[in-house]
Amino acid sequence: MDMTQAIILTIMTAATPLLLAAIGELVVERSGVLNLGVEGMMIMGAVAAFAIAQITGSAGLGAIGGLIAGMLFSLLFGFLTLTLVANQVATGLALTILGLGLSGMIGEAFIGLPGLKLAAIEIPVLADIPFIGRLLFNQDPIFYMSIIAVIGVNWFLFKSRAGLRLRAIGDSHSSAHALGVKVVRTRYLAVMFGGACAGLAGAHLSIVYTPQWVENMTAGRGWIALALVVFASWRPTRVLAGAYLFGAVSIGQLHAQALGVGIPSQFLSALPYLATIAVLVIISLNRRMTLINTPASLGKSFVPER
Amino acid sequence: MRIELKKRDGLSSLFSILSPFIALGLTLIAGVILFLLLGKDPVKALYSFFIEPLTEVWSLHELAVKAAPLILIAVGLSICYRSNNWNIGAEGQFIIGAMAGSILPVMFHGWQSPLVLPLMLIFAMIGGAAYAAIPAFLKARLNTNEILTSLMLVYVAQLFLDWMVRGPWRNPEGFNFPETRNFHDYAVLPRIIETGKTHWGFGFALIAAIVLWFIMRRTLKGFEITVLGASARAGRFAGFSDKKMVYFAFLLSGALAGLAGISEVSGAIGQVRPVISPGYGFTAIIVAFLGRLNPLGIVAAGLVLALTYLGGEAAQISIGITDKVTRLFQGLLLFFVLGCDTLIHYRIRIVTGATQKGSAA
Numbered sequence: 001m002d003m004t005q006a007i008i009l010t011i012m013t014a015a016t017p018l019l020l021a022a023i024g025e026l027v028v029e030r031s032g033v034l035n036l037g038v039e040g041m042m043i044m045g046a047v048a049a050f051a052i053a054q055i056t057g058s059a060g061l062g063a064i065g066g067l068i069a070g071m072l073f074s075l076l077f078g079f080l081t082l083t084l085v086a087n088q089v090a091t092g093l094a095l096t097i098l099g100l101g102l103s104g105m106i107g108e109a110f111i112g113l114p115g116l117k118l119a120a121i122e123i124p125v126l127a128d129i130p131f132i133g134r135l136l137f138n139q140d141p142i143f144y145m146s147i148i149a150v151i152g153v154n155w156f157l158f159k160s161r162a163g164l165r166l167r168a169i170g171d172s173h174s175s176a177h178a179l180g181v182k183v184v185r186t187r188y189l190a191v192m193f194g195g196a197c198a199g200l201a202g203a204h205l206s207i208v209y210t211p212q213w214v215e216n217m218t219a220g221r222g223w224i225a226l227a228l229v230v231f232a233s234w235r236p237t238r239v240l241a242g243a244y245l246f247g248a249v250s251i252g253q254l255h256a257q258a259l260g261v262g263i264p265s266q267f268l269s270a271l272p273y274l275a276t277i278a279v280l281v282i283i284s285l286n287r288r289m290t291l292i293n294t295p296a297s298l299g300k301s302f303v304p305e306r
Numbered sequence: 307m308r309i310e311l312k313k314r315d316g317l318s319s320l321f322s323i324l325s326p327f328i329a330l331g332l333t334l335i336a337g338v339i340l341f342l343l344l345g346k347d348p349v350k351a352l353y354s355f356f357i358e359p360l361t362e363v364w365s366l367h368e369l370a371v372k373a374a375p376l377i378l379i380a381v382g383l384s385i386c387y388r389s390n391n392w393n394i395g396a397e398g399q400f401i402i403g404a405m406a407g408s409i410l411p412v413m414f415h416g417w418q419s420p421l422v423l424p425l426m427l428i429f430a431m432i433g434g435a436a437y438a439a440i441p442a443f444l445k446a447r448l449n450t451n452e453i454l455t456s457l458m459l460v461y462v463a464q465l466f467l468d469w470m471v472r473g474p475w476r477n478p479e480g481f482n483f484p485e486t487r488n489f490h491d492y493a494v495l496p497r498i499i500e501t502g503k504t505h506w507g508f509g510f511a512l513i514a515a516i517v518l519w520f521i522m523r524r525t526l527k528g529f530e531i532t533v534l535g536a537s538a539r540a541g542r543f544a545g546f547s548d549k550k551m552v553y554f555a556f557l558l559s560g561a562l563a564g565l566a567g568i569s570e571v572s573g574a575i576g577q578v579r580p581v582i583s584p585g586y587g588f589t590a591i592i593v594a595f596l597g598r599l600n601p602l603g604i605v606a607a608g609l610v611l612a613l614t615y616l617g618g619e620a621a622q623i624s625i626g627i628t629d630k631v632t633r634l635f636q637g638l639l640l641f642f643v644l645g646c647d648t649l650i651h652y653r654i655r656i657v658t659g660a661t662q663k664g665s666a667a
Contacts, residue, residue: 036453076641083309085652086644089392089453093591094644098637104630220461227454266469273461276454277444284450303311303652 007251008135012143013209015247017042017201020146021225022232022239023153024197029229030157031190032170032297036092037077039222040099041195045070045202047103050110050213059118059211063142063203070199071192073099078191082184085301100216107213115211118142142204149197154236166190170295173302183302198222220273227276231283233293242279249275311652321649326596326603328649329642330610336638346625354624355617355631365616367502371574372615374507375400375583377608378566379590381511381518382559384599388522389535391555395441395456396563397587398463399434403564404571405467406433408578411493412475412486422492426568434564435557437463442556446549452556460587468580475578486578495573507569512605514562519601531555563587584615585633592640598647611636 021038028035048069053062077095080086118140126137157163169176169183177183205217224246232238253268284290334352341348359365379396386393407430410422440459444450472484480487495505522528530551534541538548566586571578593611597604618632648654 080641080645084645084648084654085311086648090387090591090595090640091644093394094637094640097588097592097633098641101630101633101635101637105628105634108628108630220458223454223457227451227458230451230454264469264473266465270462270465273458276458280450280454281444281448284444284448287449290449303313 005131005134007255011244011247011251012135012139013247014250015243016143016146017204017209017221018225018228018246019240019243020142020149020201020204021198021222022228022243023146023149023236024194024201025225026229026232026234026236026239027153027157027166027197028190028194029298030170030234030295031166031187032173032295032300032302033081033187033191034088034092034299035074035077035081035095035191035194036089036226037074037095037099037222038092038194038198038225039218039220040096041070041073041198042099042202042205042222042225043103043216043218044073044099045199046206046217047107047110047202047213048199049203050115050206050211051106053116053207054110054113057116059116059207060141062116062207063118063200066203066206067196067200070202071196073199074191074195075188077195078188081301082187082191085303088299088301096222104215107215110213111215113213115213116207117211118207140204140208142200142208145200150236150240157236167295170297173297173300177302177304184304187302198225201225224272224276227280230290231279233283233289234295235293246272246275308657310655310657311648312655313652314650318650321646322598325646325649326598326607326643329596329639329646332642332646333635333639336642337635340631340634341627344627346627351621351625351627355621355635356613358620358624359613359616363502367504368616369609369612370504370508372612373608374505374511374573375566375570375586376590376593376611377511377605378507378514378569379559379563379587380593380597380604380608381515381601382562383590383594384597384601384604385518385522385531386555386559387535387594388599389531389551389555390538391442391445391552392453393438393441393456393556393559394453394591395438395459395587396559396590397583397585398456398460399437399560399563400567400570400583400587401460401463401467402437402567403430403434403560404567404578404582405470406430406436406564407568408475408486408489408571411489411572412578415487415490418490418492420492423495423572426493426572427565430564430568431561432564434567435561438556438560438563439553442553445556446552452552464581467578467582471578471580477577484580488577489572493572494576495569497573503574505569505573507566507573510565510569511608514565515601515605522601589615589636592636592643595640596643611639614639 021042025038045066049062049066052065053059077091080091081088120138120140123137127133157167165181166186169181169186173183206213228239228242231242250272253271257265257268337352338348341351383396407426409429410426441452441456444455445452471486475486477485477487495507498504498506498509530546533544534546534548534551541548571582589611593604593607597607614632614635618629621627622629
């Protein structure tokens with residue numbers, strides 16, 4: 001494998017968790033729900049995946065465990081905001097705080113243990129294509145899932161009837177309700193999908209990207225994923241582009257740190273966060289596009305009238 | 307089985323008062339279950355977590371020291387949240403405020419004068435407010451999501467502090483430890499009473515809470531905050547500017563977070579270190595909600611959350627559970643608080659399958 005391939009490969013690995021978490025949140029937000037708890041669901045996915053992989057000795061089961069953990073954790077958010085109509089912003093924050101605390105406690109027993117790594121799956125024939133074969137078709141299963149998620153969500157939102165209903169709910173929950181669409185049920189499903197994606201993204205961190213458990217190992221990636229959704233103006237293909245852009249930024253700063261370019265490492269570490277702010281500013285310069293694309297009911301509570 | 311909500315005609319005054327207590331009760335119940343799962347005696351665990359820290363005079367002082375930054379930050383945040391400005395970057399404003407306030411004792415440590423401390427406090431408030439001005443400017447000017455920008459700036463502030471303390475600000479006589487010089491006597495925030503550790507930061511917190519309570523209750527500004535928070539459109543019709551309110555809320559909460567930062571550094575730590583906060587800026591969000599965004603409620607809530615910090619340490623020593631339990635309790639508490647607030651606005655009815663059919667018929 002040559003140098004270029006190696007660098008692109010690391011960028012893809014760094015981008016995968018961002019992509020998965022963001023694509024999940026995109027569906028949630030398209031249904032009109034703002035779940036700021038991505039960071040919390042992600043860290044729960046990370047700790048669950050690591051713990052289950054340790055206990056069962058199977059990284060694959062770990063990945064599934066991470067997905068389920070994220071999904072179950074998102075149900076807490078769903079219950080509060082959808083059933084009890086609590087404030088979505090505050091509840092999302094609560095989910096993050098709770099996730100960071102709970103994962104810290106669960107993970108205590110696993111600090112410093114060598115982790116299991118999810119093995120790559122080589123797709124026959126395709127993996128032999130020069131250059132791109134090794135990049136695209138000899139990857140870990142979670143990478144494949146992230147790409148499938150982008151294609152699947154894109155199809156679902158814009159080509160399927162259920163996706164149309166989901167977008168209708170996000171744009172006006174009262175009109176959708178009046179037309180007989182099950183608002184709360186659809187939103188529950190969307191929130192669970194978002195949780196599953198965030199959980200799997202967390203699993204990627206702890207069993208693919210750096211197979212170990214470190215407290216707070218998500219390091220703000222959940223928040224970056226949230227920013228990516230805004231950046232992508234709620235379009236799956238743009239989330240893909242954005243996630244890879246961020247992957248490149250974070251890998252670029254790591255390489256710069258390794259080369260010792262004379263810039264303090266803290267400044268380089270701050271780059272992904274500064275890039276997030278820059279990207280949000282750039283996207284909000286185009287106010288009309290943001291207004292057109294933002295789901296109109298985003299963040300608003302809904303109580304069915306009867 | 308289903309849960310149905312019915313909007314109350316007004317707010318329930320009973321549950322406005324009761325809901326934080328119900329939330330605390332539920333958190334305790336969750337605590338009992340948690341300790342049973344961990345195989346610890348729940349009575350003993352809860353005692354060492356929530357009661358033991360209150361039995362000694364020195365630990366009451368510790369409580370006030372921990373509550374000071376929480377209350378200071380949370381009263382500022384309550385203004386933000388009431389006016390619908392989601393500043394969640396108080397942790398960053400705390401750090402930048404602390405650093406701005408530390409410029410004099412760290413870089414000009416030769417200048418020892420009674421003027422130093424007041425200037426430090428002013429610098430800190432300016433620093434915190436300036437850092438909060440970034441998300442405020444981006445929101446007011448470009449409509450950029452303030453939740454994400456203010457949060458991202460926390461990471462930036464933490465890394466900046468780390469660099470300063472390991473680099474330019476490192477104590478030249480400190481054997482290469484990553485910490486600054488110790489503050490000289492004129493730069494240390496005095497204690498309120500000589501016999502205990504409680505410093506003036508706690509005094510600032512109480513003053514800030516009372517002043518903001520007065521502003522919210524008795525002044526036009528308080529009314530403006532409430533109206534704009536309820537509906538920016540309605541506020542504009544009343545002649546209030548929602549843009550100016552963005553700046554007001556962010557600068558005020560940033561300044562208070564900065565004041566909290568310098569109080570912690572100069573009153574409790576005595577120097578600047580790579581990490582100066584155990585997440586006060588985030589815990590203060592919980593404090594603000596537990597205090598129901600009311601400055602006086604926040605004083606009580608700040609003491610409760612400060613207790614969880616002390617309780618975590620105490621429980622680690624006396625019954626050997628990890629102090630990570632603290633964050634878990636804090637998260638649970640916020641969850642229950644938000645859930646219980648529903649009781650204020652809605653009647654909750656649990657509908658079983660049978661009655662549902664009956665009502666449909």
